[in-house]
Amino acid sequence: MRLLLVLITLLLSSLSTLAQSGKVDMDYYLPTDVTYNLNIPTPESVLGYTPGEWHVSHDKLSEYMRTLAAASDRMTIESRGTTFEGRPILLLTVTSPSNHANIENIRKEHVKLVEDGSASLSTSSMPIVVYQGMSIHGNEPSGANAGLIAAYYLAAAQGPKIDALLDNTIILFDPSFNPDGLQRFAYWANTNKSININADPQDREYDEVWPGGRTNHYWFDMNRDWLPVQLPESKARIKTFHNWYPNILTDHHEMGSNSSFFFQPGIQSRTHPLTPALNQELTKQIGNYHAAALDKIGSFYYTEESFDDFYYGKGSTFPDINGGIGILFEQGSSRGHAQETENGLLEFPFTIRNQFTAILSTLEAAQGMRKQLLDYQRDFFKNARGEKGSGAYAFGSEKDAGSAYHLAEVLKRHQIKVHEVAQDFSQDGANFKKGMSYIVPKNQRQSRLIKAMFEKRTTFQDSLFYDISAWSFPLSFGVDFTENASLSKAGNEIQDLKRKPTPAVGTSTYAYLMEWHDYYTPKALNTILNKGIRAKVGMQKFSVEGISYDYGTIMIPVQNQSLNKQELASFINEVAQDANVTIKAVSTGLTEGIDLGSNQFRALEPARVAMIVGEGINPYDAGEMWHLFDTRYNMRITKIDTKDLGRADLSRYTDIILPNLWGNAINKGNTDKIKQWVRSGGTLIGYKNVANWFERNKMLDIDFVKTKNPAKNVSFEQRRDFTGAQVIGGAIFEAKQDRSHPINFGYTGDKVSLFRNTTLFIKADSTSYKNPIQYTKSPLQAGYISKINLKAIPETRPFVHQSAGRGEVILFTDNTNFRAFWYGTNKLLMNAIFFGSEM
Numbered sequence: 001m002r003l004l005l006v007l008i009t010l011l012l013s014s015l016s017t018l019a020q021s022g023k024v025d026m027d028y029y030l031p032t033d034v035t036y037n038l039n040i041p042t043p044e045s046v047l048g049y050t051p052g053e054w055h056v057s058h059d060k061l062s063e064y065m066r067t068l069a070a071a072s073d074r075m076t077i078e079s080r081g082t083t084f085e086g087r088p089i090l091l092l093t094v095t096s097p098s099n100h101a102n103i104e105n106i107r108k109e110h111v112k113l114v115e116d117g118s119a120s121l122s123t124s125s126m127p128i129v130v131y132q133g134m135s136i137h138g139n140e141p142s143g144a145n146a147g148l149i150a151a152y153y154l155a156a157a158q159g160p161k162i163d164a165l166l167d168n169t170i171i172l173f174d175p176s177f178n179p180d181g182l183q184r185f186a187y188w189a190n191t192n193k194s195i196n197i198n199a200d201p202q203d204r205e206y207d208e209v210w211p212g213g214r215t216n217h218y219w220f221d222m223n224r225d226w227l228p229v230q231l232p233e234s235k236a237r238i239k240t241f242h243n244w245y246p247n248i249l250t251d252h253h254e255m256g257s258n259s260s261f262f263f264q265p266g267i268q269s270r271t272h273p274l275t276p277a278l279n280q281e282l283t284k285q286i287g288n289y290h291a292a293a294l295d296k297i298g299s300f301y302y303t304e305e306s307f308d309d310f311y312y313g314k315g316s317t318f319p320d321i322n323g324g325i326g327i328l329f330e331q332g333s334s335r336g337h338a339q340e341t342e343n344g345l346l347e348f349p350f351t352i353r354n355q356f357t358a359i360l361s362t363l364e365a366a367q368g369m370r371k372q373l374l375d376y377q378r379d380f381f382k383n384a385r386g387e388k389g390s391g392a393y394a395f396g397s398e399k400d401a402g403s404a405y406h407l408a409e410v411l412k413r414h415q416i417k418v419h420e421v422a423q424d425f426s427q428d429g430a431n432f433k434k435g436m437s438y439i440v441p442k443n444q445r446q447s448r449l450i451k452a453m454f455e456k457r458t459t460f461q462d463s464l465f466y467d468i469s470a471w472s473f474p475l476s477f478g479v480d481f482t483e484n485a486s487l488s489k490a491g492n493e494i495q496d497l498k499r500k501p502t503p504a505v506g507t508s509t510y511a512y513l514m515e516w517h518d519y520y521t522p523k524a525l526n527t528i529l530n531k532g533i534r535a536k537v538g539m540q541k542f543s544v545e546g547i548s549y550d551y552g553t554i555m556i557p558v559q560n561q562s563l564n565k566q567e568l569a570s571f572i573n574e575v576a577q578d579a580n581v582t583i584k585a586v587s588t589g590l591t592e593g594i595d596l597g598s599n600q601f602r603a604l605e606p607a608r609v610a611m612i613v614g615e616g617i618n619p620y621d622a623g624e625m626w627h628l629f630d631t632r633y634n635m636r637i638t639k640i641d642t643k644d645l646g647r648a649d650l651s652r653y654t655d656i657i658l659p660n661l662w663g664n665a666i667n668k669g670n671t672d673k674i675k676q677w678v679r680s681g682g683t684l685i686g687y688k689n690v691a692n693w694f695e696r697n698k699m700l701d702i703d704f705v706k707t708k709n710p711a712k713n714v715s716f717e718q719r720r721d722f723t724g725a726q727v728i729g730g731a732i733f734e735a736k737q738d739r740s741h742p743i744n745f746g747y748t749g750d751k752v753s754l755f756r757n758t759t760l761f762i763k764a765d766s767t768s769y770k771n772p773i774q775y776t777k778s779p780l781q782a783g784y785i786s787k788i789n790l791k792a793i794p795e796t797r798p799f800v801h802q803s804a805g806r807g808e809v810i811l812f813t814d815n816t817n818f819r820a821f822w823y824g825t826n827k828l829l830m831n832a833i834f835f836g837s838e839m
Ligand SMILES: [Zn+2]
Pocket: 137, 140, 253, 254
């Protein structure tokens, strides 16, 4: 078999595109049924090579797109912002010169299709809008590299066929969904390329260094952020999307090297129930165009057997709840320049040509189905208006303005209408306060999208999910919520969403008090402690000067600080303004409850936090925390690579975070080193399957609930679905909280919603106060869980704390920072950091 593979490989390489020279010709890619305008610069004239010979960096890609737009009257280019690394987030708008002259009117007419009164519009000669996006995963580069050829083709191709295409289509061409990831990957593939292309899969070229180019700067999978919209690249995309409401949106990816080419539809039974059935039928019809085009060039493909349209946070699914059709493409990856595979030699240019073919077949489908897709979009919104409920949703928080504000911000990004609360009201056991709460009328254009964001679904047609099965935003933001508010509670619609001004802090001669509820209190505390100002945390409730203060209130004494009374007053006011939190000046230490001089106020020390990253650590989990500390709380977090752990001086840190571990990333020597650091006073915080590492190394005494899943009447063919059904891909569970425990400081209710994507169930401790967070008796709030796991989870504990020597070991089995939109549980991690030694 092996010998055969080698023979085939040798045979194929003699016929291959790159051969040994690494040279490719544009003729390999370009259709011959049109002529090409010689005044349009070719990719080679700008890049210095033909696409496929090297992996294009984002810098070069930008240069070519700008050059092309300058030379062609069919294209305009804009930068819609910058990535975390400062790269432009580009968009080309491609259409006929006459459409360009009238583009804003065309856009306005198109958007009328989604509004009330669309019935009178004629779609018979209206252009269709197609949004084509490349390589959201930076190390799936055939999309972005195919984009070079597609952009050239759209600028240079001539003849009646191309004229008709440009007259009837507005193409929003997004040449790189992930500029930072693409740059990172291009660097890897190019720096490891040999002159004599080496297709040996074991070559370093095909095994990127951690964390790889898939993700963005903070290691996020951006193809999960279309709904939460927390990252700059997504903000730009979503703005373009809602500005235009494209009829088709394509998302060009890569998969394993032994695979062929995939296009949607995916697995039909896993389509989200809010997506109309017609959406999938149209997807299938569009698929016929891809099949015909790939047949023509002899490329193999498959459809309907994998991937799905369930989670609306993916690029190919998001359009489905917005009246469009999302299409996922997956090309078997050459990863570098060429690789031996089961299908023979897989060369980079071949992968580019397949993507380019799919780009053109999409445009052909858009021509062929233009009126059908425009009418579908109009009907989608018409039907949505027909099913609109009356009344409104309300959400907010009495004590945490920050989280409620950020949820309102996400809704505004999706052009959802959000109103102020006219006056305070109570409903479903929650108080909705003016200035701290928001009203979302059900009767509005985006009613389906709102439903998709707010609902709590627990029954499903299928038991397998490509991604998460639940994402209910009121739960992830940890805000009070009702879906039964009266519209009469709504005040003005909010046009320009702004934070409520923070009250100025008065000057105190005695102490300052900050309750711990607002999302941004850790940011404020960190600034205070880093300035060398002494602060303490109150372990109990109290009231002073007529105001009650909850568990976890931060107290800053005026006496004996490095700043004098006036300096301290202005510093504290600055901190409050910067973090948007309320801090109060008090003039006495005598309270009802613990007095301010009580030992129940515990001194805090500045947090010096490190996180273990690198080979063997899940980059998503690590990146979410890096992003949280760096962009939300302005806190420094040192990223220590697993390979450097042996020589790192751990005494520099008060806290070390160990994100989800893969395999044996931490050897015996480093394990002992970390244990020693804990015993001498460090707080070690582990997540998810670090539980097993803690148990193995006797750092936590934990008892797992064991589940059994005997296969009865399961055939060989069904075996994958059978085991897959036991996975918790991502669901939401309710836990009760003991609010007097420092891990729960800052929470106002006695319940918290946790995001979970593991099946680690830890038995509750027999000592009740050692279970400060414990799943309720029926904890499933939203999402899919198998019957076996649903029986295992009740009353287990997702949080474990144990002291060891002078230090602490803390475990979370659930992700408190999921994809940057799980605002509701970020506080748990911050409590572990700041109050770990008070537990
Ligand atoms: Zn991908």
